Amino acid sequence: MAQLDMTPGAQIPRTDVGPQTAATQALSSAAYRDGSFRDLADRLGATLKNGKFELFRPSVGEAFSRAVIDRTLPAKRLPLVPSFGTDVRMVVEHCLAAQELRHARDRQLSLVTLVCGLLFLPGTLIWLAAFQVRAVVKKSHPAREGFYGTLALLVACGLALLFAIRPPVTGAWSLYVRLMMVAPVVGWFIAKRICLRSTIELRSRWGGLLDGGVVAATVPKAVPRDDLDRKAADLRASLERLTAEQETNIQHYAGKKGLLGAGMRWVTVEMNEDLRPAAGHADFRTFHRWDLARKIAERLGGVGASEVPGGTMPHVSVQHWVVQDLPEGADEIGRPGTPEMDGYRMRDFGIQQIANRQTIGTDTDAYVAAQLVLHNGQVVATVMVKITILGRNLRVSAYGHALGPLNGLFTAKPKPKELKVPKTGKFWEEKTVILPLVDDDEVVRQAVRAPFMRIPGLLNWLGGSLALPEPFCVRQAWTDPTWARRAQADSVLYTAQPLFNVVQQTTIEFLADHDVDVERFTNRSNISRSENQAVRPFKADAYDAG
Template sequence: MSTLDMTPGAQIPRTDVGNQTAVTQALSSAAYRTGEYKELEGLAGVKWKPGRSELFRPSAGEAFSRALIDRTLSAKRLPLVPSFGTDARMVVEHCLAAQDLRDARDRQLSLITLVFGIAFLPGALIWLAAYQAKAWLGRNRSAARDGFYGTLALLLACGLALLFALRPPVSGPWSLYVRVMMLAPVAGWLLAKRIVVRSVLAQRARWGDLVGGNPVAATVPKAVPRDHLDKQAVDLKAALDRLGAEQETNIHHYAGSKGILGVGARWGDWGLREDLRPAEGHEDFRVFHTADLTRRIIERLGRLTSSEVPNGGMPKATITQWVVQDIPEGADEIGRPGGADMDQFRMRDFAVQEVANRQTFGSDPRHRIAIQYVLHKGQLVTTMLVEVVVLHNNLQVHVTGHALGPLVPWFGAKPKPKEKDIPKTFRRWENQTVQLPLVDDDEVVRQAVRAPFHRMPTLLTFLGGSIGLPEPFCMRQAWTDPTWASRFKSDDAIYASTPVVNTIHASVLEFLAEHDISIERFTNRSNILKSEMQGSRPYRVDKYDAG
């Protein structure tokens, strides 16, 4: 009899993500944004898919959470590009936690909508028609007249409410219903506003804590199975586990001038190329496999954390072996090989070694050693890739530098009070800043209308609209600023390249000497490269100027 995994899983608050904290929390904060969905249109690659009614439009946090959950946890989703320097699973868990907060709010709003809206449907429909007219007129930003007409629509609804209350068009028992039919939705609106304000304050508090650097646990109770029949929770937990495992893949994709997806475009390239000749006093050199040399390089790179100078060691790097596939620059999907060589999302070690040993000139995939540093709390991911190639008796060791910069400023913005500049009463030529209500009338109506459909996200997407994410999707690389816009980050990317390249060259020379190979020419080439690296500057390696 099989046993069910009842471990708490996603319910355990996971706040320690090491050097990934800043980026992970900034991305997570987007799940709690309370602004308009139009904020998301400024993000690269994000496309708004309009719905049928402005009344059902999502907020920025609702649209972001729904898009990210669908893209990462759906059973039929496309493969994801790894998000280096980011705990992708934690970001998605925050989206689920934000969704839980809004579901709790929507359950209360649904009850109010049922009592004060459905029970007095004719009046509620008149009020909704007025708000729909106001929202429709507000689409055109050109005009103060649109605001005038929207206000006029609400005034007409107010006039009808007073008219029906004072002079109902029917008599008898129905006259009482007509009298309160327009007033009951107003009472419901007052109750709904209290719930909405409380929910908005809770979301903005989490948003502010995450952006401010305070750890906020993402608790997802619905991902914890309560018994062996809780299939929905089991499936959600499995989807989260699958997302975490997929982020650890060693299969990566080169997309033309975009570079290797997830690490950013190359900014530097250093090649050591020389013929293999027996050392003096030897007729021939000892045969070796390229995988033997890559293992020696990996071993020596692990020593970069130590230094003879106190505190001179480099931060601990993640050193792994990758298998890189080539895809078209405009591809909107990535794929991964299958078969016995794969262990879920990772290629098995023996298969990786075969790729390293096999002559891949003129074919793919290719083998790379990846040395990756996550710096500035995840705002900088600098990656050095090493390729070892032997063509005839010519050994070539290529080292390339890649840098992934900080997130765009939108993700780091803190919640601010709503303000508006208006002319002073007696000095019309001067302006004054006034505080606006955190939750306005339109927001209360929007949330109350959406609430009864919170268990039907597909219908809400159809009615209110949704966002499309850039493909192939990488949560980390999709919304980054150039590394070179920040002096410290760009300097650190450049500084890290020199000791890494020097260590690689030292390990190559050591290995060749052990195999009775003349290292004189290799040493000269290495010294030339060291001289060139004294003036390292970033440039576009992946964009060839070939007319």
């Protein structure tokens, strides 16, 4: 039988993510995190779907991994918004790797649950009822959780003691009644060791990613064992499709949400004048919008060079984009299904056709985009250039967009679980007590979820799930405002100005080469630059942009 290519692929740690490492690794670390998935709502304002039983609630990592995998890998799904400054495939691979680690743990817990739980189901249900009460009280009345939670466990312990001393039946069944309250406790001790070992491993990967270490996302299920391993081949194809989709040049603008994947618009710089022939010419030489757009893109590609040592700009990525307009409330994006498309990208001649035709009154236009990934991937700055010609009027508009850093939840490193309590004999002072890494409630939560690991839909119904915003962008869904941090805001401002200058200077040179009178364009450019250097009182640390 012919063998397929056995290259490990996803098993090899991928470290060639360039300047976007920090954002990619921070998002990847979320797949390994512990804590209640309600932290996502408290910290991010994310939408959660509550389950039927609080005892089955997922952790942050479980909810995040399941939501991302279900949204990115199915063969039939809605298109994804490109995640600039992020290696989306690496994030998804870490979600798959974290899921596989938890499945290995759940297989062991399922065996413990079967032997010590299901065979002694009446006693197990009594113990589970006590922990369900604790979970419900902790969610609805956290201040009373200590009293009512302890009371529920005392009731269960009382029943266990009662059945052990005086079982309600005689004969062989009396032995079963005695064991049915004790066996779940024995299973709990075994399960705790399994859960602790798994938690330590997951936390080590969580911390390793945030420390900048090379943590491999091992996904053996993406490596086909032979040419009949259809499931692995489909998974590998889905990952490759994900990579290709991120390279699309079809973007979407959605009202106040701004350019999806690149953030809101924060500035507009324009040159707008009528085209007049230069002195000594009866008329200027005709040109197309694409000719000017191509010249601007060419010059933007070399903007990073500097004759001054240490003056080079970060790598600037320059592309021609087709931008489609969407209503602000749209929950889905689309891409043209025309012959001009090559997979997820529009061919150059298709973009050229859009650039050269009149697009006023349409929802699609061509732009030149220059993009920088700053602060180790935490900030994405984008300048988009639009060229409009109406009659003899030429308008060259440069728009600045900024996508802020990831929410602090994703950059928080694993810490010991602590609790401040009054000191003995000095109640007016507090001391810090280190809590167990895996407490009783967490052991029970993982143990009851384990048997349903192969039925994620049922687990979501039982315990709840994370609902992702649409249209979905892995990077933009979890960002904070750019302007909340001084250094990042300044970086966006400073890197945009050289790009604006190049656009204006290139436009003037291009028009001069085509016998256009550039005096008024030059004046507009000089006014724009002088306004940028003007001194006036303002609130330096307050921005209206999002």
